Amino acid sequence: MTALKEFERLEAQGAWRETPKARLRDVIVSVGDATLILSDPKSDKPLSHWSLPSITRLNPGKIPALYTPNMREPDETLEVDDPLMIDAIERVLRATLSRRAHPGRLRGGLFVVAALAMAAAAVVWLPDALIRHAARIAPPAQARDVGLAVLADIAQSTGAVCTRKSGQAVLDWSAPRITGTDSAIRVVPAPVNGARRLPGDLYVMGADLLETHDGPEAAAAHLIAAKLAVSDEQTLQDALDYAGTQAVLRLMTLGTLPQGALRGYGQTLLSEPAPMPEDGPLLEELGRRGIGAEPYARTLDPTGQSVLNLIEQDPMRNGGKPATLLTDQQWLALQQICAG
Known part of the structure; x- marks a missing residue:
């Protein structure tokens, strides 16, 4: 562990309770690369391995320090009164907390981002809608x-x-x-x-x-064009x-x-x-009503050059019957x- 890199080997005595009903048992507490190892002091046989990042102190500020490897189910506990070991474990806990995600902050941040996104969307979308x-x-x-x-x-x-x-x-x-x-x-x-x-x-x-x-005719065609255009x-x-x-x-x-x-x-x-409608729909509507397109076209361009299609396709030039x-x-x- 980076937090404990100054220690080549760190051991101390502790008292371990495997379950809430079990008696306290003397153990040797040693710090590994990422684990806390609890061993039998007589046989050096490992009794339990705790993941250092998961350890939680149950009684901050009190001695002996009381630790558990699982805060959700704190059945297994360890008591340590050695100041050097307590300091080492506390360093690990502080280092772990500094790297651990903060769900509350994350949720709060996500909420703020979502709220800002909604506000931006409202500014852009809501007025138009x-x-x-x-x-x-x-x-x-x-x-x-x-x-x-x-x-x-x-x-x-x-x-x-x-x-x-x-x-x-x-x-x-x-x-x-x-x-x-x-x-x-x-x-x-x-x-x-x-x-x-x-x-x-x-x-x-x-x-x-x-x-x-x-x-x-020209006025009537302009009115019809305005109706069709928008x-x-x-x-x-x-x-x-x-x-x-x-x-x-x-x-x-x-x-x-x-x-x-x-x-x-x-x-x-x-x-x-x-706004101008397409020639096709306009010519069709004018033909249906018996209104010539050329008088309208000439108001747009007296030369007729830019409205040649309207003039040539005038329904009144192609056999249509003019309306009164x-x-x-x-x-x-x-x-x-x-x-x-």
């Missing part, structure tokens, strides 16, 4: 309120939403036919790069789509992600976002390109929605 959950369970009215808040913020950049009654009446009549039941369409004076889908199945487009075209749940999730976790918690508990939670989101939204989206009177009222 909470926002996804809130977007998934939000009732339509709540989602529409968020959409109206986003629209109000957009209006800070584009000017107030156009509200001429005759034009809005046309939009209210058109919404179920173009963007679906329970949807709503609003127009703002400035361009918004096509049409945008907002939470609550709310759509907004710029007046430029109405004022610079001969008919409603789901209503995703629009709500994006808005709530901008609002932040605390705002989402308030929405889930009190039913409303804090005032100003979406301030600046409208401008952020307009600074990004409008609005009457002339309705179209005129819609074009004037921002007037006055």
